[in-house]
Amino acid sequence: MDDLTKHWNCLSLSEREGDDICIKRDHCSTEHLIAAFFLTRRALNMDAVARTFKPLWCVDNGFTVSNEAAHKVLFSFDNSEDVDRILSREPWSFDKLLVVLQLYNRLTPLEDLTFDKVSFWVQIHNIPISYRSKSIAEDFCESSGVVDRSTEASKCEGGNYVRVRVTLDVYQPLCRGRVIKVEGGKKVWVNFRYEHLPNICYWCGCFNHSDKDYDIWIESKGSLQISSQQFGSWLRANHTGPSKKNVVHVSDFYEGRAENISTRWRWEGK
Numbered sequence: 001m002d003d004l005t006k007h008w009n010c011l012s013l014s015e016r017e018g019d020d021i022c023i024k025r026d027h028c029s030t031e032h033l034i035a036a037f038f039l040t041r042r043a044l045n046m047d048a049v050a051r052t053f054k055p056l057w058c059v060d061n062g063f064t065v066s067n068e069a070a071h072k073v074l075f076s077f078d079n080s081e082d083v084d085r086i087l088s089r090e091p092w093s094f095d096k097l098l099v100v101l102q103l104y105n106r107l108t109p110l111e112d113l114t115f116d117k118v119s120f121w122v123q124i125h126n127i128p129i130s131y132r133s134k135s136i137a138e139d140f141c142e143s144s145g146v147v148d149r150s151t152e153a154s155k156c157e158g159g160n161y162v163r164v165r166v167t168l169d170v171y172q173p174l175c176r177g178r179v180i181k182v183e184g185g186k187k188v189w190v191n192f193r194y195e196h197l198p199n200i201c202y203w204c205g206c207f208n209h210s211d212k213d214y215d216i217w218i219e220s221k222g223s224l225q226i227s228s229q230q231f232g233s234w235l236r237a238n239h240t241g242p243s244k245k246n247v248v249h250v251s252d253f254y255e256g257r258a259e260n261i262s263t264r265w266r267w268e269g270k
Contacts, residue, residue, distance in 0.1 A: 031064075032083045034075040035104035037115035039170070039208050040097045044071060052094055057086055068110050090119045093198035098207045100170060117167050119148070121195040123237050125161045128182055137162035140190060144168065144175035155242050161193075163242065173205030174235060193237040202229040 038044055050065045053075075057063070064076040077083050083103065086092075092099045100115040122144065124137045134156045138147045141164045148165040156163045168174070177191045200207055203214040203224075211217060217224055 031076040031078070032080045033104040033106065034077070034083055034086065034101050035110060035113055035115075036073045036075060037100045037113075038071045038073065038094055038097070039100065040071065040095060041213070042095070044073065046073075049073065049094060053092070056092070057082070070111075072110050072113075072115075074104065074110075091196055091198065093196070096199045098170060098198045116170055118170055119165060119167045120197070121237075121240070122164050122166050123158055123161045123193040123195065124164060125191040125193060126188070127162060127190050128188060131180075131182065132162060134162060134164075137164050140164075140178045140180065141166050141175075141192075143178065144192065157242050158239075163195075170207045174200060174231065176205070176231065176235065192235070194235055195237045195240040197236040200231060200235070202231045205231040 044067060046065050046067050053063075059077060059082050061078045063082070064074075066074040066076065068074055087101060087103060090101065092101060098118065100118055102113065102115065102117075104110075104113075122141055124140055127137065127140075134151075134153050135149075137156070138149055141147050145166040145168040148167070151165045155165075174194065175192055177189055180188050180190060182188055198207070199210065201209055201214050202211050203217060211229075
């Protein structure tokens, strides 16, 4: 059936089959949709999906979950604000496995959509203090994905690390860090840690299968040593969000005194 849907233009159509029907825009649904692809091999239970995301998304008017087969799901919302908020807070996971979301325009068949991009907050650790800035950290992340350089500086502050918003290809191995060369030719390794990182394959660093589903692991019949894994839980950030405890901005000393003097003069003049 899927092949027939894709190759209908190769068929000799009758008058009844080939007569075009023009669909008016005002006849289309006004719901706002998110298309989702669940990177799991298990069958999906829509009740479980709804229970998982209801407390996470906090949608005032609720939402509808529709199973579209092949681990693809449609989420329907009453307004675009909920959709924008949910998409901006990626990544999301179900049963500790990644869920790839995208805005759905209803015009493209679901089977033709490509679910391969997810945005993460990446923490860059071990940057020498002289180079610990938003722009330099963003340069470090260019090799891992598409960097969002429009992010507010306040959201990137992490105290002893810098946060960078990066869109990753979920079918490529995670970037674990970068070797950088500082003045004098010294090489330094900076670590990448990912906020809200779901389960990945610790053998190859990809999202779309588990350790036990990795081809080389299966071929080895379980004889590979866990100690030889190239990825691990150390890629998962312990703390998420911009730092509020480690970074404190202090206002100008004289600015504060000037405000106090101005306030005092107003009171004395009454």
